[in-house]
Amino acid sequence: xxxxxxxxxxxxxxxxxxxxxxxxxxxxxxxxxxxxxxxxxxxxxxxxxxxxxxxxxxxxxxxxxxxxxxxxxxxxxxxxxxxxxxxxxxxxxxxxxxxxxxxxxxxxxxxxxxxxxxxxxxxxxxxxxxxxxxxxxxxxxxxxxxxxxx
Numbered sequence: 001x002x003x004x005x006x007x008x009x010x011x012x013x014x015x016x017x018x019x020x021x022x023x024x025x026x027x028x029x030x031x032x033x034x035x036x037x038x039x040x041x042x043x044x045x046x047x048x049x050x051x052x053x054x055x056x057x058x059x060x061x062x063x064x065x066x067x068x069x070x071x072x073x074x075x076x077x078x079x080x081x082x083x084x085x086x087x088x089x090x091x092x093x094x095x096x097x098x099x100x101x102x103x104x105x106x107x108x109x110x111x112x113x114x115x116x117x118x119x120x121x122x123x124x125x126x127x128x129x130x131x132x133x134x135x136x137x138x139x140x141x142x143x144x145x146x147x148x149x150x
Contacts, residue, residue, distance in 0.1 A: 046127060046145040049087070049105035053118060053143065055135040060113060065142075067105030082110035082121065093123075105145065 049067025053060065059076035062085070070089040077083065084091045087104040091097065100106060107125030111118055117134035120143065128147045135141060142149045 047105035082112040
């Protein structure tokens with residue numbers, strides 16, 4: 001009988017210890033996280049854009065439904081180097097247009113193909129910093145200034 005009682009106390013002590021360690025880790029991550037997950041851009045500063053991303057046999061196809069001068073873009077990423085895209089189309093990060101049109105969304109994102117989908121980084125004009133999601137051949141996903149959308 002003494003062994004069962006000791007085992008219960010040991011399991012209780014281990015459970016309490018795990019809860020304490022978990023709480024400390026969560027607290028540490030929240031307090032010392034150097035980057036917030038969501039950018040500190042106000043909704044008033046963001047202009048509407050909608051982009052649909054589709055995975056095809058030939059690579060990535062994108063369609064702008066709102067907020068851009070371009071309508072369709074497609075490219076075949078040969079490497080995992082991200083492709084920069086702004087309201088005027090495909091660009092290079094060091095050659096971003098300084099032209100600002102009040103009728104367009106002012107955004108800059110990068111997109112890179114991964115093994116199972118895409119990685120996006122919102123560099124300008126988005127409330128999100130990173131979006132990662134799975135896309136199989138023929139799948140589509142729309143995004144806007146706030147993230148993934150229907």
